[in-house]
Amino acid sequence: MKDYEINDETLAIMPNDIWESVVVEDDCNYEVKMKPLEIMDYSCKYFGSSYEGRKIGAGEILNSGYKLPIMVEDTRNLIFFPTTSPQDDNCSWISLKNVKSYHKITSTKTEVEFKNGKILTIDISYNSFNNQVMRASRLESILRSRKEKAK
Numbered sequence: 790m791k792d793y794e795i796n797d798e799t800l801a802i803m804p805n806d807i808w809e810s811v812v813v814e815d816d817c818n819y820e821v822k823m824k825p826l827e828i829m830d831y832s833c834k835y836f837g838s839s840y841e842g843r844k845i846g847a848g849e850i851l852n853s854g855y856k857l858p859i860m861v862e863d864t865r866n867l868i869f870f871p872t873t874s875p876q877d878d879n880c881s882w883i884s885l886k887n888v889k890s891y892h893k894i895t896s897t898k899t900e901v902e903f904k905n906g907k908i909l910t911i912d913i914s915y916n917s918f919n920n921q922v923m924r925a926s927r928l929e930s931i932l933r934s935r936k937e938k939a940k
Contacts, residue, residue, distance in 0.1 A: 793821045795832040795861050795869065795884075800903045801911075802828050802869070802882040815905045825882050826875050829859060836862040850931050851924060858885065858925035860932060870925040872913040881911060885925040891918055 795802075798815040802825045805811045810828055812819045821828060830840035840859065847857040858870040859882075868885040883901065891901045893915035901918070902908050911918065 791822050792831060793819065793823065793828055794835045795828070795867055797865055797867070799867075799869075800884050800887045800905075800907060801901075801909060803909075804879055804881065813907070813909065815907070824878070825880055829861065829869065829875070829882060832861050832867075833859070836867075847928055851928060853924070856921065856924075858921070858928045860928065863932065863936075866929065868925050868929055870921040872911055872918070872921070879912065881913075883911070883921075885922065885929065888922065891915070891922070 793812055799812060800815065801813040803811045803813065804825055805820060810821045810823060810825045812821055812828070823831065826840070833840045833843050843859045844857055847859060848854050851857065856871050856874060858868050861867040861869055866886055869882040870885060871880050871882055873880045887903045889902045889904045891899050894900050894910060897912060897914055899911050899913050899915050899918040900908060901911055
């Protein structure tokens with residue numbers, strides 16, 4: 790598969806080798822000939838923005854500049870967060886709304902259970918993963934609050 794748009798069923802986007810990603814969905818996995826960051830940018834553009842624009846917005850909202858969660862599409866609440874620096878070839882992206890629970894396996898690995906029961910082991914410490922979930926949840930909460938105010 791050459792192009793991929795993130796959707797409600799996207800659980801994670803994980804690097805496979807230097808030029809490919811594995812996209813994990815509810816029922817299947819796809820090999821995509823794009824890096825995870827390219828999939829993020831393509832998906833943001835598909836929904837009318839860009840990765841860079843979403844990153845700047847998230848940075849302003851969270852008053853931060855690194856490892857920012859990204860609101861790929863706002864009406865369906867598609868927020869993804871990176872496991873490392875997004876420029877790192879080992880960076881995976883995780884769907885906030887599809888995470889059910891997570892726990893520490895080793896000092897550098899965290900097991901993530903998604904709402905559909907699928908389980909992935911991610912190369913990230915539990916504390917870092919937890920921090921990323923909290924940042925993404927904060928972004929979601931602030932944006933929801935702003936939408937409510939605008940109504």
